[in-house]
Amino acid sequence: MQLIHPRVLPVKVAQFYALTKPRVTQLAVFCAVIGMFLASPGIPSLRIVVAATLGIWLLAGAAFAINCLVEREIDARMARTARRPLPRGELSVEEALTFASVIGAAGVAVLYNFVNPLTMWLTFGTFVSYAIVYTILLKPATSQNIVIGGAAGAMPPALGWAAVAGHVPAQAWLLVLIIFLWTPPHFWALALYRTEDFKRSGLPMLPVTHGPLHTRLQVFLYTIALVAATLLPYAIRMSGMIYLVLAVLLGAIYLVYSYRIWRSYTDRLARSAFRYSIVYLALLFAALLVDHYVPL
Numbered sequence: 364m365q366l367i368h369p370r371v372l373p374v375k376v377a378q379f380y381a382l383t384k385p386r387v388t389q390l391a392v393f394c395a396v397i398g399m400f401l402a403s404p405g406i407p408s409l410r411i412v413v414a415a416t417l418g419i420w421l422l423a424g425a426a427f428a429i430n431c432l433v434e435r436e437i438d439a440r441m442a443r444t445a446r447r448p449l450p451r452g453e454l455s456v457e458e459a460l461t462f463a464s465v466i467g468a469a470g471v472a473v474l475y476n477f478v479n480p481l482t483m484w485l486t487f488g489t490f491v492s493y494a495i496v497y498t499i500l501l502k503p504a505t506s507q508n509i510v511i512g513g514a515a516g517a518m519p520p521a522l523g524w525a526a527v528a529g530h531v532p533a534q535a536w537l538l539v540l541i542i543f544l545w546t547p548p549h550f551w552a553l554a555l556y557r558t559e560d561f562k563r564s565g566l567p568m569l570p571v572t573h574g575p576l577h578t579r580l581q582v583f584l585y586t587i588a589l590v591a592a593t594l595l596p597y598a599i600r601m602s603g604m605i606y607l608v609l610a611v612l613l614g615a616i617y618l619v620y621s622y623r624i625w626r627s628y629t630d631r632l633a634r635s636a637f638r639y640s641i642v643y644l645a646l647l648f649a650a651l652l653v654d655h656y657v658p659l
Contacts, residue, residue, distance in 0.1 A: 398523025
């Protein structure tokens with residue numbers, strides 16, 4: 364590998380950072396941190412929170428870097444992803460693989476030595492599920508790739524809970540279920556207004572294989588299931604009225620978006636729904652945190 368000139372280092376750092384898909388990683392780590400706080404009746408150990416956040420971020424970043432590496436040729440055919448470092452030739456395969464290996468190994472070491480083995484194994488299993496099972500096996504093979512692969516992306520709350528509590532109870536798996544049900548309508552909204560992009564990619568995404576009408580209906584049905592699942596924390600007394608009110612309000616807005624996608628679709632609407640879905644998940648988990656410390 365060529366030595367990097369000092370003047371290019373900040374650019375290289377930005378390119379490596381881009382491999383980790385920072386916005387997606389930040390949302391995943393945020394959900395993991397919420398899991399850490401929900402796992403403790405008080406304030407969890409700052410040392411555990413910092414170490415777990417770092418370790419989970421490193422392994423998540425490694426998984427996304429492997430995803431970018433495997434899909435570099437697909438990314439080059441899509442307008443949305445063509446400007447990523449690998450398709451543009453700004454990073455080599457060797458550099459990306461080395462980077463993913465180093466931060467992945469660092470994440471494993473941090474979680475094992477400074478958190479606990481359970482969190483390390485769960486996070487490593489999530490890495491394997493996303494980087495290998497989803498990216499290499501499922502994504503190019505089935506239009507249900509995002510549904511099946513969503514299980515890996517839904518794991519952060521369980522990882523955070525395991526870091527603080529040392530086990531993963533039903534409450535943590537309920538949070539995993541919420542993210543699992545959130546993933547299809549979130550991603551399919553993007554796929555709907557990027558259908559031509561996905562046709563060029565060769566990936567069997569639902570709007571390509573089953574058409575937009577079927578996909579729009581699936582967005583609506585999954586959103587109904589998602590909103591119903593978000594009421595379960597209150598039903599099992601995991602949360603109180605603050606969370607319930609916010610979950611109902613946020614869910615009602617999401618249902619309106621998904622219903623309109625189904626019945627009166629436009630690309631502009633799908634873009635708005637995609638953006639709202641990110642805000643929705645962040646606010647929903649923030650509501651859980653507020654309710655945990657300010658119960659009514």
